[in-house]
Amino acid sequence: MAGGSGAADLAVRRQRLRWRARRGLLENDIVLERFLDAHQESLDEQEIAGLERLLEQGDKDLFELIRGHAQLNPELDDSATRRVLAMLQET
Numbered sequence: 001m002a003g004g005s006g007a008a009d010l011a012v013r014r015q016r017l018r019w020r021a022r023r024g025l026l027e028n029d030i031v032l033e034r035f036l037d038a039h040q041e042s043l044d045e046q047e048i049a050g051l052e053r054l055l056e057q058g059d060k061d062l063f064e065l066i067r068g069h070a071q072l073n074p075e076l077d078d079s080a081t082r083r084v085l086a087m088l089q090e091t
Contacts, residue, residue, distance in 0.1 A: 013048050014040050020052070025059040031066055035091045043084075050080035054088075 017040065021032035043051065053076050054062060064070035066088050072081060 010045060010048065013052075014043060017043075017048065017051060017055070020055045023059050023062070025063055028059055028063055028066070031088060031091050035088050038091065039087060046080035047084050050078070050082075050084040053081050054084060 018036055023029050068089060
């Protein structure tokens with residue numbers, strides 16, 4: 001595998017994040033759009049994976065996590081996901 005393909009894969013994953021961030025709950029859409037506007041190009045591989053895990057949550061669950069009214073499930077609770085969640089909460 002060529003060295004550049006890893007960077008290309010990250011670029012593709014970053015672009016997919018924007019599509020996946022379109023949610024049914026307007027509040028999530030607003031926060032995620034602002035977050036991606038500010039951080040999309042600087043997210044590293046672990047942070048992308050953390051955001052992908054968060055985006056697998058239902059709209060209400062994600063909203064409660066962002067608001068700080070819910071805790072991460074143990075299977076989601078890793079340093080990258082916590083870091084991304086903190087960044088979302090600051091948005």
